[in-house]
Amino acid sequence: MAASRKPGKSLPPAKAAATTARPQAGRESRGNADELHQLAGGAHPVLTTNQGIPVSDNQNSLRATPRGPTLLEDFVLREKITHFDHERIPERIVHARGSAAHGYFELTRSLSKYTTANLFNEVGTRTPVFTRFSTVAGGAGSVDTPRDVRGFAVKFYTQQGNFDLVGNNIPVFFIQDAMKFPDLVHAVKMEPDRGFPQAGSAHDTFWDFISLTPESMHMIMWAMSDRAIPRSLRMIEGFGIHSFRLLDAKGRSTFVKFHWRPKLGLQSTVWDEALKLQAADNDFHRRDLFEAIQAGAFPEWDLAVQLFTQEQADAFPFDHLDATKLIPEELVPLTVIGRMVLDRWPDNFFAETEQVAFCPANIVPGIDFSNDPLLQGRLFSYLDTQLSRLGGPNFHQIPINAPKCPFANQQRDGHMQMQQPKGRVNYEPSSLDPDSARGTPSGFRSFAEPADDESKGRIRYDTFADHYSQARQFFRSQTAIEQSHMASALVFELSKVETLHVREAIVGHLRNIDDDLAQRVANGLGLAKLPPAQKSAAAVLDLPPSPALQIIGRMKPTLEGRAVGILIDDGSDATVVAALRKAIEGAGATVKLIAPKVGGATLSDRRKQPADGQLAGTPSVLFDAVALVLSDAAGKRLAGEAAAVDFVRDAFGHLKAIAATAGAQAVLSAAGIAKDAGIVDAGDAKAFVKAAMTRQWAREPKLRTLA
Structure with missing residues (x-):
């Protein structure tokens, strides 16, 4: 680990030659030497604002000092993001495809030493929450399972007002400065001249942007990892991404990063499985979340924090204000402070999941922002977007967005005003209404951060260069x-x-x-x-x-929260089916019985067993493990049925445990499957549960060629 060092200075102005036929990555006016900064020349026109004003730097927002806040006077940034925010109505520009649920956050460890925020002070306090998960690139009608980042946004309805912790399932981001956000999203969205691909990043415009934006490479490693193809929304982590500040009663600051850790542990799919899930169930993640809540298996996460001082931050071998960086847990350990439980599905999907408005600017007394230039831009962008998407400045009155504590101010009228403020006073200060709203010493205060003596400019600190x-x-x-x-x-x-x-x-x-x-x-x-x-x-x-x-x-050896499919047909051994069900459910998983006909099958005890799904429409990709409980006659019959062969072939190819009776061996043979450690006798329920708790990773090199 690098020794303690003082913050560096911003880099001097750099020269950049005009671009040739293919745009070349040049150097910024001040900042990282290899950063994209393209200049007009040849066939390239001068970049201007919508008012025709030439733009000198389209990569960095205007900041008061190299490490200072973004300035409201940056009309280039405001115009660029404002236009971007209003491109689509009414669908969200990003994070359009979402699923959400109500629940609560319970504090288990007090942070009163660091913050005056009530929700983090008294152990045992339960704060209502509404949490929305989403994909990023696709539209509202796209699928749940593409390779993509997952949004993870939590609205805390605290007694001091709403606090929105708006993050992702990946702790870093593609870009360092909000100035680049419209370009990033334009690049990853459908190509504008053809309208495809939808919800995918495997196309030229995205990778062209990435090739010229080296700061994105850390995020690319995460996006190309299994984190981007999760098994379930209940099995993803969440991150606030940015550094925030906690402020105590004396205004002293401690930096904080927020982490959500799933109770069920992390689990992802394999790539072929993710692709087939798109065909099997476009709503796979949404349905999984819904069914878990309906069954009372409430999704749960721990909330953990990384706390550190300015002095510690100065000693890091990276800049914590750079959103493309994380703080390794080995450097600053996580402290668990509470848990979130989601226990109620929305009553109306549109009224709640679609109309909910998250905004990083929604914070409460005792919490404050850092000078992260990506965060600074988000503070403006989210509110601006919601003004368009939700019809005007009164969207906070929509029930899902309204605080659950009293709120009052002098803001009046406007489109979609639903309240009826009374009296003649709609201004402050006033003396005519003794009950009009006033400020309070305990209200929100910003950290009194010392200012350095460097001048403002479109700059990027040199510690952002790695x-x-x-x-x-x-x-x-x-x-x-x-x-x-x-x-x-x-x-x-x-x-x-x-x-x-x-x-x-x-x-x-x-x-x-x-x-x-x-x-x-x-x-x-x-x-x-x-x-x-x-x-x-x-x-x-x-x-x-x-x-x-x-x-x-880090995967937990568990079946809790998972699903197992048991394939049955006429003559299936009722005793084996019952034993498997008991063992699987005892391990915390759900069981679904699959049969060639949705009406079910007559088992060996001559009882008709209804099915939860029909074989052709319920493939094995929907399960974490499968069992085939078939008689000899049924096994021979289904060995000639493509859906049955695919059922077991895909389960094997996706590295899942398979339990099989002697009669099911005909189906395994038809699928070309040779026995390995992940294939067990269906009569040994205990062995099957143990095998089903993990993927059969040793099997993968024998099945497919990996790069």
């Missing part, structure tokens, strides 16, 4: 299996990119992360030679591996 060290750390912290999945994901995505120089540029960035990874991807793309490494603005550090960044290494 784009590769944490990307390297993330990749090298993964298990060998997860590294192979990441390499294969990169090959898949880049194989969809038609432009050769974009593919080569990405591999050049990968060389700064891990040369073996770059070579594997180059081989997978069939590149004739390994492209040269991209120029780095800062030395790439070999940070210590962080096992906390893995999924496989």
